[in-house]
Amino acid sequence: MNSLEISVRRTLSPKALPSSETLGFGKYFTDHMFLASYSTKKGWYDARITPYEPLPLDPGAAVLHYGQALFEGMKAFRHEDGKCVLFRPEFNWQRMCEGAERLCMVAPPKELFIEGIKALIKVDEAWVPKEKGCSLYIRPTLIGTEGFLGVRPSDEYIFFTILSPVSSYFGGGAKPVKIWVEQDYTRACPGGLGSTKAAANYAGSLKAATEAKKKNYAQVLWLDIQREYVEEVGTMNVFFVFDNEIVTPSLEGTILGGGIRNSVIELLKSMNKPVVERKVKLQEIRDGAASGRLKEVFGTGTAAVISPVGELAAKDWNIVINNNEVGPVSKKLYDELTGIQSGQLPDSKNWLLKI
Template identity: 60%
Template sequence: MKIQKTLTTTPKALPPSDKLGFGQYFSDHMFVAKYREGQGWYEAKIEPYGPFSVDPGASVFHYGQALFEGMKAFRQQDGKIVFFRPEFNYHRLVEGAERICLQPPPMELFMKAIHELVAVDEKWIPQDPSTSLYLRPTLIGTEAFLGVRPSHETVFYVLLSPVGSYYSEGTKPVRIWTEEKYIRAAPGGLGAVKAGANYAASLKAAYEAKQKGYAQVLWLDVDHEGIEEVGTMNVFFVFDNEIVTPALNGSILAGGTRGAVIDVLKSKNLPIVERRVTITEVIEKLQQGRLKEAFGTGTAAVISPIGTLSYKGKEWVINNNENGPLSTELYKEITSIQRGTAPDRFNWIVPLEKI
């Protein structure tokens, strides 16, 4: 499918690299394509960033048919533009779309969209350390109807946002609130899908945690015992005899950085285990001196050490609230591959194709 291009006549000024934050700025252009049952995909185009028309009766507004991905492009040290694991993001988008009954684009259209859009807005890719270009591929149901069924129409669009560190702490340890009242997802629900509904369910607890001075929420299962994930990140615990991350149980999102970290740990023959881990076990091993460090992993933050964990009215300090050696090593290895200063021994990097 040929992508039509209409370029802006009023380009925006680029924001300063040291003021980016996360998700505060959008590039000059966006990609949009439409799907209709019986017709297929049509009207693929790159156009100036701005509002587009969606019927007030669209299923995205009434029945929450919305799904997105988060991925990054980098300007490497030699100036080359690359994507980090785009095939992973495509396949996760397809799995999520099947779960909430949206039509995913063919892989060729997905890849063509991100390559051509980034090529058009290449100047928006910052080069400073700890910066990148964040891509937000999104699917929404756009058919207008008032009856509970899947939409017969889908819009696929991609936004670009130059970003810095996700957390104000940067790469320093963050403070995490363990949520004991609300739950993010239940077995058989949408927890394993990057659906807008998951994030809507998390907002109140995240807001309350930030009001208390915490960066994120540690989510527990329906029994408020098994650990699932940390807001925008998967979570890892470094015990004295093993490195543990919660097993994917259907209510935990399979993060791309989570998978990358597991690959790195296995390549080093370190004892990484995917299993159920409880908050009781974590606190007990911390009291016994057997919890060495803890960290979150995600596209936005990459690796984020956890320095303080609040649980049952008490603050538990991990590794003296300092960056641990393993999280530091993992951050350096993954970001060095992304930046092109270390060999891509896992074949994660895909160069930008200018079409």
């Protein structure tokens, strides 16, 4: 695809826009989607915006049989002047490229990824919420579509993006979540897919998450295969605020490094906070809670931005963190990030891209 030309076919049956009070997360989809196709013979071709509709797939498609599927999660925000912005889209494109290399897929070029998303949002701009705490969630997805039965990489791919208006996970007065420490199932192992945003990772997490919810816990805290070190919390990265340092597990191949994690580390450094990336033992967390050294725990991710943790529990123990209240570090980071995203605070790090 030498020069990016995007054809547009608009829907003949536009949907009514949902009210901000009913949004929730991932319940509604906009009127259109962006797609581009790839084959080893043609390269990338046929960049297009179409009505939101089912994808035609060969029953033998690689995505259905061999799991060649990657996706990203990102957001667009509407500022008070009415203009829309993307938050760190190059981070998401780069992560998709790294995941595609691991799964032997062909990632879309940066121009196709970013300009396709921008063009789609321009078509569906009316869906970008105006209300505080709301945003447009963006789901870029890459799948193998060649029909064949044989274990090898697909020769054909579709890159597509869908949009969903969402409300905030973390409103005023939100309570910290309760987290179950998972000691039976594991999310990833060394040499596996833990550091990629592969669809298979999420399928493998459903059993533990479902069982945790039955116990009235919002998510699970994943451990390494020895059940000794902390890795992630649910679908988010995790931070621990001790009295002398702020720690997040280092990325060593089994953890998916998120854009909000990366942003939080940059913000903490700019605040001269002692943030450290290293391996974290579960016992260190329990000892820190017992001694009072552990002040806060919070998760970071695109959907929730910052999600404070008020309780960690396992089969035979539980600990309450910061009296089950939102801590000052969590609050400060949430205010900083959402302030930058919404345009209420200056974008000193050039994280925003105007659409």
